Amino acid sequence: MVGSGPPQDALASAIPKRSFDVIVVGSGPSGSVAALLLARSGLEVALIDKARFPRDKACGDVIGPRALRALERLKITTPSGEPVASMQLSFPNATVVELPSGTGLEFDGVGRSIPRRIFDHHLHEQALATGAFEITARVSSVVAQSDGSFVVEAEGGPTSPPGSSSIHLHCRYIIGADGANSKVASDLVLTSPSEALWGFAVRRYIPATVGLPLISLLDGADLVNAGDPKRIFPGYGWAFPSPGGMVNVGVGVGVGGGRKGSSLATNSLTGYIDKLCHEGNLGPVDGEHASSSKQLGGWLKMGMAGTTGGRGGALLVGDAAGLVNPLQGEGIAQAIESASAAAEAILHARSDPSVRYRDYLLQRHAPYQHGSAFLHRYALTHERRALIILGVLSGLPFQHAIAQAWGLYWNDLSDAAGPIPGALLARAMGRSIGLLHSISSSYSRARSPLTFPTSHPPRNHRKE
Numbered sequence: 188m189v190g191s192g193p194p195q196d197a198l199a200s201a202i203p204k205r206s207f208d209v210i211v212v213g214s215g216p217s218g219s220v221a222a223l224l225l226a227r228s229g230l231e232v233a234l235i236d237k238a239r240f241p242r243d244k245a246c247g248d249v250i251g252p253r254a255l256r257a258l259e260r261l262k263i264t265t266p267s268g269e270p271v272a273s274m275q276l277s278f279p280n281a282t283v284v285e286l287p288s289g290t291g292l293e294f295d296g297v298g299r300s301i302p303r304r305i306f307d308h309h310l311h312e313q314a315l316a317t318g319a320f321e322i323t324a325r326v327s328s329v330v331a332q333s334d335g336s337f338v339v340e341a342e343g344g345p346t347s348p349p350g351s352s353s354i355h356l357h358c359r360y361i362i363g364a365d366g367a368n369s370k371v372a373s374d375l376v377l378t379s380p381s382e383a384l385w386g387f388a389v390r391r392y393i394p395a396t397v398g399l400p401l402i403s404l405l406d407g408a409d410l411v412n413a414g415d416p417k418r419i420f421p422g423y424g425w426a427f428p429s430p431g432g433m434v435n436v437g438v439g440v441g442v443g444g445g446r447k448g449s450s451l452a453t454n455s456l457t458g459y460i461d462k463l464c465h466e467g468n469l470g471p472v473d474g475e476h477a478s479s480s481k482q483l484g485g486w487l488k489m490g491m492a493g494t495t496g497g498r499g500g501a502l503l504v505g506d507a508a509g510l511v512n513p514l515q516g517e518g519i520a521q522a523i524e525s526a527s528a529a530a531e532a533i534l535h536a537r538s539d540p541s542v543r544y545r546d547y548l549l550q551r552h553a554p555y556q557h558g559s560a561f562l563h564r565y566a567l568t569h570e571r572r573a574l575i576i577l578g579v580l581s582g583l584p585f586q587h588a589i590a591q592a593w594g595l596y597w598n599d600l601s602d603a604a605g606p607i608p609g610a611l612l613a614r615a616m617g618r619s620i621g622l623l624h625s626i627s628s629s630y631s632r633a634r635s636p637l638t639f640p641t642s643h644p645p646r647n648h649r650k651e
C-alpha cells in the first residue's frame with residue numbers, strides 16, 4: 188500500500204507493478220465504487236488519489252435514498268449516520284414548506300447524513316480490501332496511445348512539491364473519477380470547461396441543533412455579508428443535522444460557464460448562519476466554535492453540460508462527468524450509479540466500453556440532467572425570472588401533493604417513485620420541462636449550430 192508506506196520521493200520504487208487492466212483516478216465515492224466492482228470481478232486495478240485517506244471533502248454530507256439503495260444493491264456497506272427524510276424548504280419571504288419524503292419503488296424515503304471524511308474513507312477501504320492497489324499520488328498527465336491504451340503520469344503525493352518524483356503507469360482502461368476539475372477529462376479532451384454549467388458551494392460544521400433538515404432559497408437581501416444584496420441568485424443554503432451534535436451549514440451558488448462569482452458563496456455563509464439563528468432555525472449555537480470552525484468549498488459541475496462521458500477505453504464518472512443535479516447540488520447517488528455502469532461497461536463491452544456507457548448516460552441521466560440544467564439556466568440565473576417564480580411558488584396554497592411533487596422532481600426521484608402521492612405530478616413536471624428544453628434547444632441549434640459537446644472530439648495522441 189503506497190499511501191501509508193514509504194516516503195513519497197520513493198514513489199517509483201514503492202510500486203511493484205507498472206501496468207494495470209484499469210487505472211481509476213480519484214477515490215471519492217465514484218472512484219472507490221468503480222475500483223471495488225472491477226477488482227471484485229478479478230481485474231487488476233490501480234486506485235490513485237492525490238489525498239491520503241481519511242480526507243475531508245466539502246459537502247452537505249447527505250447520502251440520498253437513491254445512493255443508499257445503489258450501495259445496498261452492490262453489496263457495499265455504508266457507515267451509520269443521522270437519518271434525513273422529510274425536509275423544510277424556506278423561501279426568501281420566510282414562507283416555509285415541508286417537502287415530505289416517501290418510500291418509492293426503488294428507494295426508501297430516508298437518506299443519511301454521514302460526514303464525507305467517514306463515508307469516503309469507508310468506501311476507499313472496501314475498495315482496497317477487495318483488491319484494488321492504492322497509489323497516493325497526483326495524476327499530472329494522461330495520454331491516449333495509438334493502440335487504445337493509456338499512459339498515466341503520477342507524481343509526488345499529498346505533501347510533496349509538484350515534480351518531486353514521478354512514475355509512468357500503463358493501462359488498457361482508464362476511469363476519470365477525479366471530480367469536477369478532472370485531469371483525465373481535460374487531458375483526453377472529454378470536456379470543454381467553458382461550456383459546462385458550474386456551481387460553487389461552501390460548508391462549515393457548527394455545534395448546534397436543527398429541526399427538520401432545512402434548505403433555504405436565498406435572494407441575498409438579508410445576508411449580512413453577501414455584498415450586493417440582490418446577487419445571491421441562483422443560490423441556496425442548507426442546514427443538515429450531522430452526527431455528534433453538529434449541524435452542517437452551507438451555501439451554494441450557480442455561476443454558469445464563466446466560473447465567476449464563487450466568492451459570493453464564500454462571503455455569504457456567515458450571514459446565512461446569522462439569518463438561521465435570527466429566524467430560530469438553529470438551536471443554541473456555540474458562537475465561539477461556530478466562528479472558528481473551518482470553512483471548506485468546492486466546485487459543482489452540473490447538468491452533463493460541456494462533457495462527453497467517454498471515448499474508447501476512457502470513461503468519466505461522477506462529478507468528472509458533470510452529473511451533479513443542477514437544482515439542488517446532489518451528486519453522490521449519480522457518482523455511485525455511474526461508477527457501477529462504467530464498471531459494467533468495461534466488463535461486458537471490452538472492445539469499446541464507451542459506447543455502452545454513453546448509452547447508459549443518455550438513457551438514465553440525460554433527460555433529467557438536461558431538463559433541470561435548462562431550468563437552472565433559464566429561470567435561476569436571471570434574477571427577475573427567479574424572483575417571479577419564487578413569488579408564485581411561495582404564494583401558492585402549497586398542498587401536500589404539490590410539495591411532494593416538487594420534492595420528488597428536484598431530487599430526481601420521480602421515475603423511481605411509483606405510487607407515492609405527487610409522483611404523477613412530478614413526472615408531468617419533468618416531461619413539461621423536458622419538452623420546453625427540446626423546443627428551446629432546437630431553436631438555438633437553428634440559430635447557432637453547436638460546437639460542443641460531440642461524442643467524438645479529436646483524440647489526444649501520444650506526446651513524443
Ligand SMILES: Cc1cc2nc3c(=O)[nH]c(=O)nc-3n(C[C@H](O)[C@H](O)[C@H](O)COP(=O)(O)OP(=O)(O)OC[C@H]3O[C@@H](n4cnc5c(N)ncnc54)[C@H](O)[C@@H]3O)c2cc1C
Nearest residue numbers: 213215216217237246247249326366388485505506518519
Ligand atoms: C459544498 C458541497 C456540498 C455538497 N453536498 C452534497 C450532498 O449533501 N449530497 C450529495 O449527494 N452531493 C453533494 N455534493 C456533491 C458531491 O460532493 C459530489 O457529487 C461527489 O463528491 C462526487 O463524487 P466523485 O467521486 O465523483 O468526486 P469527488 O468526491 O470530488 O472525488 C474526487 C477525488 O479525486 C481526487 N483527485 C482529483 N484530482 C486528482 C488528480 N489529478 N490525481 C489524483 N487524484 C485526484 C480528489 O482528491 C478526490 O478524492 C456537494 C458538493 C459540494 C461542493
